[in-house]
Amino acid sequence: MSRLERTATFDRLGESLASPLRRDRAGRVVGARFERGFAPRFGADVIEGAARFRAYAPRAKRCSIVLDEPQGGERIVAMDSLGAGVYQAIVPGEGHETLYKIALDDDVYPDPYALYLPFGVHGPAMVYASRYAWRHGLGVYRPLSSHVIYELHVGTFTQEGTFGAAERRLADLAHMGVTAVELMPISAFEGEYGWGYDGVAHFSTHAAYGSPDELRHFIDEAHGLGLSVFLDVVYSHFGPAGNYLRAFSDEYFRSDRQTPWGEAMDFRHAPARHYVLDSARYWLTEMRADGLRLDATHAFSESRSSNILRELSDELLLVEPKKLLMAEDERNDPSLVTSTGMNGVWADDFHHQIHVTLTREHDGYYEAYRPGALGIADCIRGGWLYEGQLYAPTGEHRGGRADALDASSFIYAIQNHDQIGNREDGLRLTALAPPAAFAAASALLLFLPMTPLLFMGQEWGATTPFLYFSHREPDGMQRFAASKLDWAERASPEHAALLDLHTRLLRLRRLDLVLSSSGRDQLGVRSDGTVLVAERWSAHGRRLFVVNFSDVPADVPLLPGSLDDYEVLLASNGAAHDRLGGWAFAVLGDARGSGRAMVE
Template sequence: MSDTFVHAMPYGARHLGDGRTRFRLWAPDVDTVSIECDDGHALPMRALDDGWFECVLPAEVGSGYRFRLGDGLVVPDPASRRQAGGDVHGFSMVTDPVGYAWRHAGWRGRPWHETVIYELHVGALGGFHGVEMVLPHLASLGITAVQLMPIAEFAGERNWGYDGVLPFAPADAYGSPDDLKSLVDTAHGVGLMIFLDVVYNHFGPEGNYLGAYASPFFDESTHTPWGAAIGVATPQVGDYFVHNALYWLQEFRFDGLRFDAVHAIGNAGWLATLADRVHAAVEPGRHVHLILENEANQAHLLGRGRFDAQWNDDFHNALHVLLTGEREGYYAHYHPPMDKLLRCLREGFAFQGEPMGGRRRGEPSAHLPPSRFVNFLQNHDQVGNRAFGDRLSILVSPETLEAALALLLLAPFVPMLFMGEEWASRTPFLFFTDFPDEDLRKAVRDGRRKEFDAFTGFSGEDIPDPNEYATFTASIPVRDRERGDARRTLVRELIAARQKHVAPHIEQARSLGAEAAGECAFIARWSLGGSSLTLFVNFADIDVTLVKPPSPSAAWLHGDAADIASVSRGLLPARRTLACLES
């Protein structure tokens, strides 16, 4: 097997190996394009059919280049594999995709049922090298998949990643393309899958020049929170993103992709085609996983051969309301929470076509196995989109949070942790940016504060300025000195129990019911490999009497001896989750 990998693209810069490079650009709105190199070379590009331009000229690996349009505007390559100095307005660079020699080229991935995801922000952990250093720690926990927040090149030195404008270029602030490959390679060496969050629903507000020469990228008839929708129905545009997905999977050997906010793409047919094309291109025997974020709850997109699973915001939102009592903003749709949480445990989605905010949301999902849903207590959105980025560890007691972790990690859904969660971190995760443009910095700051003006308990002026460096540094997770080590031990034990008793059966698991046992307590059951898994959950501050105690022959997966004895007598202790297998 080869120890080098490359994805062949119909555009961008392709080094030919003889000191020359072929350049191609799709610019259907202009009549002429020239290419300029940082060594002074300049050459008109030859116009081809359907808006394509091409040229071949002397350019070694490391050379900088850019395109000059007929009106004089100079733009980077939208398929740039690397930007010089991370400047989204500057020179793109010729790279050598096969220059990195993979150490673990034979890695084939891991099956979906083994997945336990750990979401992280690369910049907050010190760039690609910094993340590489924490991989042994994550593997020792039992984590099987690391998911990177978006890394596409953005304006400035720090960003959540959802303002990327050059989707093929890893952010220079985090390291080089080879540094990223080394991170993926090292992950494979310790048995970890590595997923990447990709954004195909919009481009960031600074450094996006596509509208100047390729307006079909944008569908002005459909608007999103970021402006005109992306015109994926145009073949050249849809193919651009399909190639991006394959680029990360083939050239960088990522094991899976998480597709951000696909409801804003608004084209389920294209999404299905994207999944089909990716699966068709992946070599036989290799495990590659595709995950959706989709507010539309389109269950028909989930399943073998399409998307493995969807982030289940319904589970998070209903559980969050149950634990905290919050009901502002979108949490209002989940109050009262118990029925919606129990429906998530039985059927996947809470909203399966019912009205939400004046519109019907979702599709029936009870026919899907639990493996089609990624559940979580926290993630970058649910923490970072709070006014002060406060984690759940600030909002509920440690015992309640540990009971919630047991529910998350032992239920037969695919669980996801957010960075720092395993250390009981109490540091916030705030919204941060670093746009060089002063007008844009002001717009982001003012918009962030206005967003929270209507919330009770604080003034919008109190919101941390996203542009300040201190806002970023405050978001770096820190281990809680008091509970960090014990929480890490608990997470490791829960994941070990999951992998031994629960994970092998989640593709075939089916709900046997979930019913309330009190205002904040419930019992949920699933068929599981010839046995039934039962979770006894009590988030209340008082013990709860059980109508039907577990069988005396139950095999206990989680719970200390005193709690198990109490449940066996019909009393479920406060702030506890216990789990057992029954024949």
């Protein structure tokens, strides 16, 4: 059988193995699918008093399940060939918590489709049948325009570093006013600790964080608090250690190219496409996550990259409740939204422009950004700064005009895991810029209609670094431990004041009739020297944000009248009359006496 014939057979056979969608008369996917769960087409599941095992191994002459016996030793069960390289075995009496590996001819491997790898990526897989009873419905959907995203790393968010410990902090986040938590990768990767972008088993939770049902409990608790949960998933590549998928078939990975981080998936072939689509379905349906952040989509295999994203977005169009897809992509490519169906794109130009203005750093890619209010204003107007201009760090033209994108399609941040952790010192922006400058940048971020993202601890100005750490590094454990948040810091006056500022800014964003409803078409921005003025408007009135991006006091020439002529909704020290102190800012309502309602 040729590869093309095998691929066509794989597609037909694979669809019959995967759990089907159930739809209502209007063609919408209905909740029964969630209640019944989604089973990936390969791996292990439990059926009527037996465990069912399935694998795709077209090069193997024989395939077997190697079962760990409770009393010690192993039991080998031959799998039947179903054709097209697909094998299956149904083993009566086995079920939840059965440990197993898969033998391909004479070699034994962990299952890359495992639902749980409790002993790490090199150990046996566990047959996992969820016992969890959901309490808070199928998910929490809101459009991206209504979201404030909070990115966190499970291992360093708390001292314990588990789903359960992180869950106990969710109420704090909900009270502050964020609407979604985004978990850095939780798929199984080698070692106890790491960032998770070297995952190799994209159906299994990382054992150090907790079991699949402990993740379900975390997501369910978030939903009960009105929070959505987004998962950061890495489908562009597999990590360098524990990747056993290639042993099953060489169709999963490109042989002609590598990413900087590991083997690139080969979306020209059905096995790779189905692995990704099944993994995404699993997290979004069986685990009830509300959206995915797709890492490094610019590194997807070029010949099928747009197609796999389009396939994924098409599959989710009919799923209820709706799901969100966000791409991390360095190309500033608007077609990710307009053609491939992504809801949003990380727009790092905004971060870079803010960073160079507050720190005056110019090394690396920061050389492509000029400090000051003018560059920030240009970035906000375009959504991102580079729209096809020559980009000095690569010597190539970068980006395209994004006029067709809504404001919410741009995911803005002044800190995220990459921009902190890719520094050797792991220092946060609060350690590099004056406190007043950080507060001003935070206020601008939460005033704009773009989708804001906060990184864990940012809201109180955490002093702990966020370092790159890996178990493969000699000092990895020390770097991991140093990166854990110190939640006790929030009690000190300076940290409590910054937390209060974020809470007030988020409340204003949520409740103000203009800020909660106007979009990119109702946004204006201009600059003069070090002063930037952003304006948003709707039928309910106008809101102004004025800020001095300098430590030297400045006049406000762009504002009709003085600050005293407007309702002051929120302001820092040093914003008064017609002058702004160093790094001072103010959020202004309508002119005094207009009689307009500002808050619902």
